[in-house]
Amino acid sequence: MNVRGSFLHDLEAQRTCGHLTGGMDLICAYAGARSYLLARTDLYSDRHHDFIVTSNWPFNLVRKFGASLVDSEARTSEVRRCLQAFEPTFQDIDASDDLLSDYAPRMCLIPFNAGQARMLLGLLFSKDASLSHDRLRDVALATAYYTSHYPEIVSTNNTLSDLTVREVECLSWIGEGKTSDEIALIIGISRNTVNNYITSIMNKTGAKTRSEAVAFAVRQRII
Amino acid sequence: MTKGSILKDFGAPQDTQNTQERAPERLNGDAISNAASTADLFPKLVTMQRLCGSRDFALLSIQAHTLLKPGQIECAMQSSGSQALVNKFLLDNAEFLLKHIYSSPAPIVFNPKDARAFDTSPAFVVHTGPDDATHLAFPVQLGTMGNGFVLFFNAGAVLNNDLLIDLHRKSLTVLREKLRLAFGISAGAENLNDREIECLQLVGNGMKSEAIGEQLNLSVHTVNAYLGSATTKLNAVNRIQAIAKAIRLGIIA
Numbered sequence: 001m002n003v004r005g006s007f008l009h010d011l012e013a014q015r016t017c018g019h020l021t022g023g024m025d026l027i028c029a030y031a032g033a034r035s036y037l038l039a040r041t042d043l044y045s046d047r048h049h050d051f052i053v054t055s056n057w058p059f060n061l062v063r064k065f066g067a068s069l070v071d072s073e074a075r076t077s078e079v080r081r082c083l084q085a086f087e088p089t090f091q092d093i094d095a096s097d098d099l100l101s102d103y104a105p106r107m108c109l110i111p112f113n114a115g116q117a118r119m120l121l122g123l124l125f126s127k128d129a130s131l132s133h134d135r136l137r138d139v140a141l142a143t144a145y146y147t148s149h150y151p152e153i154v155s156t157n158n159t160l161s162d163l164t165v166r167e168v169e170c171l172s173w174i175g176e177g178k179t180s181d182e183i184a185l186i187i188g189i190s191r192n193t194v195n196n197y198i199t200s201i202m203n204k205t206g207a208k209t210r211s212e213a214v215a216f217a218v219r220q221r222i223i
Numbered sequence: 224m225t226k227g228s229i230l231k232d233f234g235a236p237q238d239t240q241n242t243q244e245r246a247p248e249r250l251n252g253d254a255i256s257n258a259a260s261t262a263d264l265f266p267k268l269v270t271m272q273r274l275c276g277s278r279d280f281a282l283l284s285i286q287a288h289t290l291l292k293p294g295q296i297e298c299a300m301q302s303s304g305s306q307a308l309v310n311k312f313l314l315d316n317a318e319f320l321l322k323h324i325y326s327s328p329a330p331i332v333f334n335p336k337d338a339r340a341f342d343t344s345p346a347f348v349v350h351t352g353p354d355d356a357t358h359l360a361f362p363v364q365l366g367t368m369g370n371g372f373v374l375f376f377n378a379g380a381v382l383n384n385d386l387l388i389d390l391h392r393k394s395l396t397v398l399r400e401k402l403r404l405a406f407g408i409s410a411g412a413e414n415l416n417d418r419e420i421e422c423l424q425l426v427g428n429g430m431k432s433e434a435i436g437e438q439l440n441l442s443v444h445t446v447n448a449y450l451g452s453a454t455t456k457l458n459a460v461n462r463i464q465a466i467a468k469a470i471r472l473g474i475i476a
């Protein structure tokens with residue numbers, strides 16, 4: 001078995017008997033990286049809580065870069081995000097940071113999707129490490145395979161399932177640009193009922209305006 | 224690939240250049256540019272087909288399901304003469320494939336000759352019948368668009384982790400390239416200016432025109448004018464539909 005085959009074999013074996021970090025260490029070793037950071041980039045509302053799944057980066061670096069990495073991923077346009085998925089990119093780390101004396105001043109970022117989750121793997125390298133782009137692309141898929149087996153990582157919080165079928169129906173008509181009056185006509189209920197549904201949608205999604213509720217629904221693939 | 228070229232691939236200046244270059248192409252008719260893109264991907268798929276000793280391949284594109292609409296799966300490209308095979312396969316497995324792509328990134332092996340080889344493999348093994356042939360399905364989930372499967376029928380090669388991840392990586396490349404081409408062709412609303420995009424983004428974040436005006440140092444009327452022109456350019460009937468369209472097109476986050 002060649003190196004790549006046995007890496008996948010070991011990773012799979014790790015999954016059945018080990019803790020999450022064991023596999024992440026294997027991934028790091030295969031990539032030639034020194035430390036890893038695994039974050040969820042799709043938890044908009046939970047941004048301040050636990051979007052970082054697991055990491056052995058020096059903690060000050062996590063604090064300095066963690067949120068901004070996830071933020072910049074969220075600000076990227078959807079098309080570009082799709083084109084970048086599973087593709088390693090590199091980002092320079094501010095060299096003035098004295099923490100980095102033994103780290104290379106560039107980190108590798110690999111966005112990937114596993115099941116419902118959108119994630120980001122950030123790798124830090126030692127100063128003298130030699131990078132293999134080929135291996136980093138293997139890592140993108142291998143990490144997706146590996147993490148998808150941990151439901152606690154890839155599960156989504158289900159605010160969506162709270163919405164009733166009628167509410168989703170209203171929401172999707174609003175997304176098509178219909179007004180309350182038109183929706184009332186389309187689904188055959190009164191305008192006030194439509195408005196009640198919409199108020200209830202905004203309460204459930206925590207949106208302040210109709211626009212935000214529609215934006216939320218499109219992002220979450222409800223409509 | 225060098226690091227320079229990776230960064231350049233995704234640089235903003237090049238992207239805008241691409242859309243400008245492709246805009247005239249649209250006027251010449253979609254058929255021509257579509258034909259060119261198909262021709263580019265075909266040889267890649269043929270090479271992959273040879274690697275796994277398969278006789279036929281198919282490239283499926285998937286439309287995400289929402290709570291109201293079920294997901295859609297359609298065949299975007301296939302090896303010649305495989306229509307009957309692909310149709311039968313989709314009839315049996317479309318539902319399973321749709322479910323799989325949104326729950327797992329793992330490649331699927333249908334009816335492997337030696338199932339024990341997959342005891343420690345990320346691959347997902349499915350048995351459809353006692354004497355069915357071995358098929359491979361590689362799920363590619365890029366995001367809200369560009370998702371799909373690359374299928375290989377009657378794979379005769381000896382399958383192992385190494386071959387599977389190699390084919391999976393190539394599948395990613397093929398679907399990414401397909402999305403790149405498709406978006407270059409259909410990007411109709413790319414001529415929104417920065418201010419319009421900025422205002423749309425803030426409306427999508429739940430701000431009212433007044434608040435946006437305050438933040439951007441503009442009057443409410445100017446903000447509304449930007450939103451109005453963005454709505455027209457996106458061919459939407461009101462600003463709410465403009466938001467929905469802009470997010471689907473990837474103009475705002």
